[in-house]
Amino acid sequence: MAEKQYIVFKLNDEKFATNIHHIASITDYASITSLPNGPAYVDGLLNLRGDIIPVVNLKKRFKMTDTAARDKRILIARKEDVLIGFLVDDASQSMAVDEQDILPPPKIAIKKDNAYISEVCIHENELIIVIDFDKILTDDEISEILEIN
Template sequence: MGTINQFIIFKLASEEFGVEITKVQEILKPQPVTKLPQAADFIEGITNLRGDIITIIDLRKRLDFPLDNEGEDRILVVKINDIDVGFIVDDASEVIRIEEEQIVAPKKGIAGIKTEYLEGIAKLEKRLIILLDLDKILTTEEQIKIEEITESHQ
């Protein structure tokens, strides 16, 4: 038996995604967001989280997913290279354990997502879960801009 990791599962449209639980600091209900002028279209704005300003990113827009959501949005607060960022997702529902043997490397263009964002695909009994590599969701340039936004509003 190989390594077992825990993943938080969330939805974007009808697809299930997972991120390693160690990357997620907390899951929030929607927060009031202050829009920023001339921000990238996937940056919703900033919010005050217990005295800390964090940038909120709509993961649906970032990954070019449809924005039609019937469920309750959630914000996954994650740390990307020491920057706290909130990702808006359609729903964050469960934590599951996935064995290393259940994860396959992503093939080019799976589900229309750039494969550089993917850690792999988890093949479970009746489900396929797309595992995201959060450190690669934002380019270095985007991370620097988000850090500047955050620092200028502290």
Template sequence: MQVVIFKLNNEQFAVQTDKIQSINDAMEITRVPKAPAHIKGLINLRGNIISLLDINLLLDIPKGDKSQNNIIILEMEDELVGIAVDDVYEVLDVEENLIERSSDERRKEYIEGIINFQDRIVTLIDIDKLL
């Protein structure tokens, strides 16, 4: 399985590359009045209007001091959504047997498992369960 590793606050997360359409630099976000709390706003990506999710809120991760430098555009069913992340690190090939199931109760609905490799612990997010 191929994954993209990214950072939120001081934690590392991953999503499968087959769910990712593109990785972009941060861009202007248009706020939407009375939108649900998990919607940060809308972005205009090459003429496409895309909802930007607040992944920090969905995963219960406090926002870090650092600005969010990248937006990952994900394909969910027939819709594109974006998540703003602090940094995108790398693309890795991960063997399925390296993924341990998560026991973290407050995040488990979004978490596919934990990848433990190269002295790093990376949380694998199940993007289909984000919404």
């Protein structure tokens, strides 16, 4: 049976996942330089081995309460030739899920402002929402962030 590979991450105490192919790397939370007049969901810029990467706070982007987390991580995603960091509370494991345990998101749950939910999977009796990192930001939002950079 075919499997899909995911990176599991947490926002507050909720588990989410994304396709492993969307993630270029995972790094520990490091010094982020704030962006004056940047979008509210962008925490700032990260210098990662000479690459200057905008960092999107996923809790702010998803309009979630921002509780303090001990082990913040940054998922570095590549959209075409652009690197974008996504701040999460934790990202320390991958998981393989059989295709039979992957379901489309419920239509009632999908709206225009959360079209980034690509599927739902069942893993170890847990329901985990899968986020498509290519759809978190619109092309216009990416352009706006890159113009500030």
